[in-house]
Amino acid sequence: MSYKIFLSVLCALFIVQSPCIATSRTSPWVYHSRTMMEGEFEYEQWVTFKTDKKNDSEYNEWRFRHELEWGVTDRLQLALYFADWRIKQTSEQEKITFRDVALEAVYQVQTPSIDQVGIAMYGEIKYGPEFLELEGKCILEWEFEQVSVLYNVTVEAEWEGDDLSETKGKLENSFSLTYQPEPSMTWGVQAVWEKEFPEWNSIGNDVVSIGPSFSWQNSNWWFSISPLFQITDVDSEPDLQVRLLFGIDF
Amino acid sequence: MKRILLTLMASISIIGCMDSISVAPKIAELGTVSNAMQLERGRAVYITSCSRCHNAIRITSITKSEWDGILPEMIEESELTISDSMAVTEYIQAVLNASASAAAQPSKSE
Numbered sequence: 001m002s003y004k005i006f007l008s009v010l011c012a013l014f015i016v017q018s019p020c021i022a023t024s025r026t027s028p029w030v031y032h033s034r035t036m037m038e039g040e041f042e043y044e045q046w047v048t049f050k051t052d053k054k055n056d057s058e059y060n061e062w063r064f065r066h067e068l069e070w071g072v073t074d075r076l077q078l079a080l081y082f083a084d085w086r087i088k089q090t091s092e093q094e095k096i097t098f099r100d101v102a103l104e105a106v107y108q109v110q111t112p113s114i115d116q117v118g119i120a121m122y123g124e125i126k127y128g129p130e131f132l133e134l135e136g137k138c139i140l141e142w143e144f145e146q147v148s149v150l151y152n153v154t155v156e157a158e159w160e161g162d163d164l165s166e167t168k169g170k171l172e173n174s175f176s177l178t179y180q181p182e183p184s185m186t187w188g189v190q191a192v193w194e195k196e197f198p199e200w201n202s203i204g205n206d207v208v209s210i211g212p213s214f215s216w217q218n219s220n221w222w223f224s225i226s227p228l229f230q231i232t233d234v235d236s237e238p239d240l241q242v243r244l245l246f247g248i249d250f
Numbered sequence: 251m252k253r254i255l256l257t258l259m260a261s262i263s264i265i266g267c268m269d270s271i272s273v274a275p276k277i278a279e280l281g282t283v284s285n286a287m288q289l290e291r292g293r294a295v296y297i298t299s300c301s302r303c304h305n306a307i308r309i310t311s312i313t314k315s316e317w318d319g320i321l322p323e324m325i326e327e328s329e330l331t332i333s334d335s336m337a338v339t340e341y342i343q344a345v346l347n348a349s350a351s352a353a354a355q356p357s358k359s360e
Contacts, residue, residue, distance in 0.1 A: 024303070034301065034302055034303075037302065037329065111298050111301065112301050113297040113298055113301050113306065114273050114274060114297055114306060115297060118301075143301060143305050143306070145273045145305065145306075145307075145308060146305060146307075147305075148305060180304060180305050183303070183304040183305075183307060184304070217303070217304075219327065
């Protein structure tokens, strides 16, 4: 079932057509400092598959995000996640859950180029049934001819439960190194290092995942895909995650 | 964990040492030019507008005839103004000319 959905999404990528320019993301797990040009719109589809938890052999999860991005100015980009939803299968049950809607803003402080580091600041608020999250991110980008390096540091605060009484913090460092053999294609490697702070008074395990990435763009659409493999040994976290992003510019 | 961080830092350091200047040479590297301000503007357009969608490519890695086909397409996709289009076209032309002159010099001395 899971693999059929995944194959269907991949097939859809090669069928859809649309006029205009693509503003692609080369790394599904790491944000870049490039923002859309003023007046541009883009639809972005996220599909994330998580599997292989040591503490639950039947765990499989699909996460979907439907997102609209808008270039307010050449430096400011707003995005609306109009639905984040999941299909989660565990040894106890299988259920489909609507998670949240969200608003995201990215402000490009400095344009990335061969002369200077790209810098952008990112803020996001998510709200859903019994769920609220605030997220802040600093994005750095270095461009060296055909090679790019991305670094994101992210801080998240979450409130969950009936009265949003369960709190949690999260710190994430993510890195990406990509090579662009031609302007329409990149491949590379990404790494994500996460740490949770339950109730803000205890420290969770370090979870580190690493994996390859591939992206393709043409004049009207783009996609990027990356599997991440957990290299730490945290039983409650998936050993394999695959994320596919697909965008169409209007 | 430390190994991962060290590997990443080493990678960034190595990449940082790579030659990125000749991707889009600065105007001073082009020799004597009469329209330096226009070329400065063209270089700025080249390195920032290209980077909106992809890394700026080394100008001399593409021949003049290939640029003649690619540049109009990129100008249209980047939605450049007429003056920015002229500036970036002049800059690319100047880089290609400077590269051709430099390549021709050793053969003159022989």
